Amino acid sequence: MSAKPTFSHEISNLMYKSHGNPTKSCIQCGTCAGTCPVAEYMDQTPRRLIGMINANLKEEVLASNTYWFCASCYHCTVRCPSQIDIAGVMYAVKRYSIWNKSYSEDLVGPAFSEAFVKIIARSGRSYEPILAPTYMFSMEPKEFVQEAFNATKMMLKGRIPVLPTRIKHIKNFQEMIRRIIPIGGES
């Protein structure tokens, strides 16, 4: 028994059994790549990324934008003939890259996700106006204007919250989170 788990084992270990077969069962058929609506924007197709995971090409996998561009639509998952939860694999690599801060610098997804989870841990509910800065400042000027324009139109239609809402027993809620992730001291 080897002392150090391989990268593909590390990724498999990040998933519950309910997420289907391990990536090792991939037959490289490419159904996922043919199905994925975002594949043309990815630097590696899902099929290639799984092949790279199985070959333990850790650096190359983590440097790829593929897993952060996955929109979690599960089209690959339901079609995979080897019953691999491919969207679940993408989630696992995202977690791995967040924990190790090893994602590509120019991606918006990681900062957005971290900000989102922090808001929830603080108030229990999401609040769009706090989230906007995590992605808006990384946008092209044209996109920034587009986003601001859209937000204004939505606000005029009463579709943007003015004040954040929060749940009632926020202390209990935070204590609950501490039993899962020991943030800010003992659990």
Next chain:
Amino acid sequence: MKKYALFPGCSLEKMAASYYRSSVETTKKFGVELQELEDWNCCGATTYSYIDELLANTLVARNLALAEKEGLDFVAPCSACYKNAYFTNKYIKEDPDLWEHINYALEQDDLQFHGSIEVYHIIDIFAKEIGPEEIKAKVTNPLNGLKVAPYYGCQIVRPRKNGEEFENPQFFEEIIDAMGAEPVDFAERLRCCGASLIMTNRQAALEMVRVLLNNALNSGADVIATACPLCQVNLECYQTAVNEEFGTDFKMPVLYFTQIMGLALGLPRKQLGIGSELVSAAPIFSQVMVKEGK
């Protein structure tokens, strides 16, 4: 009157308030009461799972435990909330260790998960609990001639739950048919709208929206019916951005299926939250109103 715990999720508080209203008003017509779950928390969308899967399941389990405390089955109109709730409910029951750990955390909030309730999407309530026959019987204003694109999106059919059809589902078409409207042959109806990529990868998301709008238009639809707030916002609120980006001229109304259902049930538009669209739904009303008059 059958009662359910309604899990609105963050979107239905404001951005998709019309989905909330139309869900409550339309189900009421069938003797179904949706009572908002007291003190619910955010389901985590996809992002909790990007950080920690145990945390993701725990936060969802809290909502399930709250509904259990009230003895009510759980209904979510947002597809992402529904998927999270459905699968957490399933995963915990399949994994005693996960169950134990989650209950250890929930204890801090005086809650426990018992696994005693069912999780539904609002469309399940219409498709399975009420059923097309009963819908047909209650329709007072059949939407004859209205061509509706049934946009399933992802999470009401994926990931697969109990081996049900995921390549060619028909339940959305059956509901539209029951309203007296015509479900068009919308080939891309199962394709993703881009979801949160609209914030994290604008280019990819706008292209995904363009493909859907284009396909709906070519299929002859007057309106796209959605069952998810994120789909609605991407398809509707970003239509101008798509037009700017690709030089297109889409003016495709995108309504929640519950709003269209409400029209068929003869409910006033205001009660269905109609009027908060960024792409006017007015073109479809000339058709609907003709029938209101008779």
